[in-house]
Amino acid sequence: MRSYKKMMYFWDSKFTTMSQQQTPKILVPTGFSEQSIKAAEQAAYFAKVMNAKLILLSVIERDGFFARIFEDKEMSGKLREKARTELKKLAESKSKEFGIEVETAVSEGVVYEEIAKAAETLDVDLVVMGTNGKPGNIRQRMIGSNAYRVVTLVQPPVVTIKGDAEISEIKNLVFPVMADRKSREKTGMAMRIARLFNAHIHAVTFVTKDSEKEILVRQIRQLEKFITERGVSVSTEVITPENRKPIAKLTIEYAQRIGGDMILITEEGEEPDLADMLLGSDVRDMLYYSDIPVMSVTPSPDKFKSVFER
Numbered sequence: 001m002r003s004y005k006k007m008m009y010f011w012d013s014k015f016t017t018m019s020q021q022q023t024p025k026i027l028v029p030t031g032f033s034e035q036s037i038k039a040a041e042q043a044a045y046f047a048k049v050m051n052a053k054l055i056l057l058s059v060i061e062r063d064g065f066f067a068r069i070f071e072d073k074e075m076s077g078k079l080r081e082k083a084r085t086e087l088k089k090l091a092e093s094k095s096k097e098f099g100i101e102v103e104t105a106v107s108e109g110v111v112y113e114e115i116a117k118a119a120e121t122l123d124v125d126l127v128v129m130g131t132n133g134k135p136g137n138i139r140q141r142m143i144g145s146n147a148y149r150v151v152t153l154v155q156p157p158v159v160t161i162k163g164d165a166e167i168s169e170i171k172n173l174v175f176p177v178m179a180d181r182k183s184r185e186k187t188g189m190a191m192r193i194a195r196l197f198n199a200h201i202h203a204v205t206f207v208t209k210d211s212e213k214e215i216l217v218r219q220i221r222q223l224e225k226f227i228t229e230r231g232v233s234v235s236t237e238v239i240t241p242e243n244r245k246p247i248a249k250l251t252i253e254y255a256q257r258i259g260g261d262m263i264l265i266t267e268e269g270e271e272p273d274l275a276d277m278l279l280g281s282d283v284r285d286m287l288y289y290s291d292i293p294v295m296s297v298t299p300s301p302d303k304f305k306s307v308f309e310r
């Protein structure tokens with residue numbers, strides 16, 4: 001996990017139709033594309049349910065070769081002003097539509113690094129961002145998508161919105177169970193989301209190795225008992241796939257079949273290495289290919305638990 005120095009923001013305005021102190025904060029990076037505007041819409045829904053404040057962040061990208069060498073302060077100033085104007089319109093719209101408090105900020109730099117800096121500096125509780133899925137060229141695949149980089153860099157949970165995904169409600173939460181400690185560590189987050197949105201948890205595990213079957217069955221039964229005893233609606237399913245497919249693809253297909261509204265996964269909490277970029281990982285593939293919103297949780301997110309409790 002990186003540690004960032006405090007950064008300079010170009011703060012714009014604050015729009016509010018309700019007054020609250022010490023409210024949770026949701027960070028929403030936006031480049032004003034259709035996908036990022038959709039993410040802002042979904043984040044506003046989260047903010048209303050969670051009684052949270054929305055922070056809209058626009059990053060003026062400056063990671064290109066020529067941008068670094070031929071810095072144009074006049075052009076940079078114009079871009080900041082344009083970003084402020086667009087943020088103000090978006091903030092006013094979401095504040096009025098959802099009855100929430102919205103703040104705006106502008107920063108300059110590499111997109112995923114600036115988002116990570118903002119998440120740490122502003123001490124946010126949740127990040128919601130749009131993604132266009134798998135990067136289209138080899139350079140982007142080597143670098144990784146901004147969404148994938150953000151997920152691996154920040155500490156709070158990250159919800160990624162891709163394609164035509166739209167969260168009008170969360171009734172079916174998909175909880176893939178793996179044969180490792182990380183699956184157990186997201187149980188608390190799953191229950192908090194279920195309580196917050198009055199959702200049903202669909203815990204599912206895929207037996208792709210005979211040697212893991214006993215462990216997986218025991219783990220998912222223990223999980224079902226634990227969640228049920230705490231008054232949260234849950235069902236479990238153990239699936240032995242007929243064909244060998246990546247876990248990410250199996251999970252996405254399952255979520256589509258049962259009408260899942262969100263998939264909850266756990267990520268490693270560290271930057272991806274070259275092998276991840278070239279060969280892929282379950283986390284990366286889930287973000288690239290799932291048209292269902294994905295919440296990525298860093299293991300042991302104790303600091304962020306209370307924001308999902310009522």
